[in-house]
Amino acid sequence: MNRHVSSGMPNDLQNYWMPFTANRQFKQDPRMIVSADGMYYKSSDGRDILDGTAGLWCVNAGHNRPLITQAVQEQVAQLDYAPSFQFGHPKAFELANRVADMFPDGMDHVFFTNSGSESVDSALKIALHYHRMRGDAARTRLIGRERGYHGTGFGGISVGGIVKNRMHFGSMLTGVDHLPHTHDLERNAFTKGCPEHGAEKADALIDIATLHDPSTIAAVIVEPMAGSTGVLMPPKGYLKRLRELCDQYGILLIFDEVITGFGRLGAATAAEYFGVTPDIITTAKGLTNGIIPAGAVIVANKIYESAMENADAPIELFHGYTYSGHPIAAAAGLATLETYKQENLFERVADLAPYWEEAVHSLNGTKHVIDLRNLGLVGAIELASRDGAPGARGMDVMVKAWEKGIMVRVTGDILALSPPFIIEKAEIDRIFETLAEILPTVD
Numbered sequence: 346m347n348r349h350v351s352s353g354m355p356n357d358l359q360n361y362w363m364p365f366t367a368n369r370q371f372k373q374d375p376r377m378i379v380s381a382d383g384m385y386y387k388s389s390d391g392r393d394i395l396d397g398t399a400g401l402w403c404v405n406a407g408h409n410r411p412l413i414t415q416a417v418q419e420q421v422a423q424l425d426y427a428p429s430f431q432f433g434h435p436k437a438f439e440l441a442n443r444v445a446d447m448f449p450d451g452m453d454h455v456f457f458t459n460s461g462s463e464s465v466d467s468a469l470k471i472a473l474h475y476h477r478m479r480g481d482a483a484r485t486r487l488i489g490r491e492r493g494y495h496g497t498g499f500g501g502i503s504v505g506g507i508v509k510n511r512m513h514f515g516s517m518l519t520g521v522d523h524l525p526h527t528h529d530l531e532r533n534a535f536t537k538g539c540p541e542h543g544a545e546k547a548d549a550l551i552d553i554a555t556l557h558d559p560s561t562i563a564a565v566i567v568e569p570m571a572g573s574t575g576v577l578m579p580p581k582g583y584l585k586r587l588r589e590l591c592d593q594y595g596i597l598l599i600f601d602e603v604i605t606g607f608g609r610l611g612a613a614t615a616a617e618y619f620g621v622t623p624d625i626i627t628t629a630k631g632l633t634n635g636i637i638p639a640g641a642v643i644v645a646n647k648i649y650e651s652a653m654e655n656a657d658a659p660i661e662l663f664h665g666y667t668y669s670g671h672p673i674a675a676a677a678g679l680a681t682l683e684t685y686k687q688e689n690l691f692e693r694v695a696d697l698a699p700y701w702e703e704a705v706h707s708l709n710g711t712k713h714v715i716d717l718r719n720l721g722l723v724g725a726i727e728l729a730s731r732d733g734a735p736g737a738r739g740m741d742v743m744v745k746a747w748e749k750g751i752m753v754r755v756t757g758d759i760l761a762l763s764p765p766f767i768i769e770k771a772e773i774d775r776i777f778e779t780l781a782e783i784l785p786t787v788d
């Protein structure tokens with residue numbers, strides 16, 4: 346199935362400091378991937394591995410898709426690079442138009458980045474810039490949420506709420522506060538779709554606004570569905586309540602849709618899926634099907650227009666990246682969006698979602714499982730932690746799944762699944778049958 350690519354192992358694994366990886370453990374027993382096609386990776390020992398995670402939530406259309414591969418190859422030969430400051434190239438504008446068409450009405454302006462972390466830091470800066478340019482310069486506070494993941498830049502870890510991502514890196518941004526997370530196993534365990542309980546947790550914004558005064562708060566940033574912390578669905582009504590409160594206080598609402606953007610829930614955005622429109626949306630991953638690093642920040646028209654009207658210099662926003670709207674990323678993005686459209690992949694997610702839901706919940710009663718969650722083509726299996734060794738059991742399951750030819754992602758003791766949208770029902774069955782087989786065999 347795959348074109349044969351070197352299956353040899355490198356001589357030495359020591360020089361590469363791998364990100365978010367147990368380097369010492371990995372280098373003892375590496376999981377090396379050498380090629381990919383459709384739903385499958387090929388490991389260095391020649392096995393096909395079913396991609397249960399779309400890489401890192403990014404390869405939404407599956408691997409080695411012809412339209413995208415060809416667009417990238419052609420673009421390299423035609424225009425490999427053009428400066429992004431004070432010069433343009435057509436495909437960046439075309440991609441911005443395509444993205445704006447897919448995103449909620451009234452959000453027509455797109456700022457390109459190279460990753461989710463850059464999208465988040467850009468969005469936070471744009472929010473501060475917006476208030477300042479309108480003469481509301483006291484609005485400098487940024488509000489995130491416990492357990493939030495917004496990438497690894499200083500802005501993202503400051504508003505983020507995952508302790509290990511924060512504790513080693515000093516005091517980070519000042520003037521940041523956090524909403525409580527919405528995870529509530531006692532009331533919501535084994536819910537299919539969004540949980541019934543917890544909308545009132547949005548009201549914590551009232552306390553935060555009372556403490557600091559709303560006039561000091563620039564923006565609230567949340568993942569509409571929290572992914573990297575272990576998949577937490579928003580309680581019913583929660584996002585709508587946040588929107589109402591932000592409107593009431595004049596605070597910008599940012600949805601971090603780096604995972605949910607581009608179809609993961611069965612609609613182009615979580616904003617569309619939940620019927621709640623924020624002021625800014627951050628994206629990356631699915632924008633280019635993970636093929637070329639790229640991200641985008643999509644802003645409400647009032648934000649772009651205000652920047653144009655209130656600019657204090659010819660350059661309206663002193664922010665950007667050498668590779669913003671990179672020609673190859675733009676070509677990959679255009680071909681990716683075309684692939685989603687031609688193959689109706691977001692509708693396919695919506696069609697598969699009920700089958701997926703049943704498959705996820707088929708693990709109810711399986712050893713170690715204390716919760717199952719699902720939405721769109723996202724699933725989470727929360728395991729009881731081993732005494733004194735949080736994360737160890739989850740890691741064991743992930744490694745065993747790899748050995749049995751399934752890629753799953755693990756965060757602590759939560760297994761997260763998010764396959765490419767081209768997955769077939771038989772492959773869904775295989776993922777959950779394999780997990781049902783593995784779980785009783787781990788300590």
Ligand SMILES: Cc1ncc(COP(=O)(O)O)c(C=O)c1O
Nearest residue numbers: 460461462494495496601603604
């Ligand atoms: C919601 C969210 N924001 C930001 C990021 C960071 O993206 P990147 O790793 O591309 O910087 C991620 C990555 O998983 C994410 O899930």
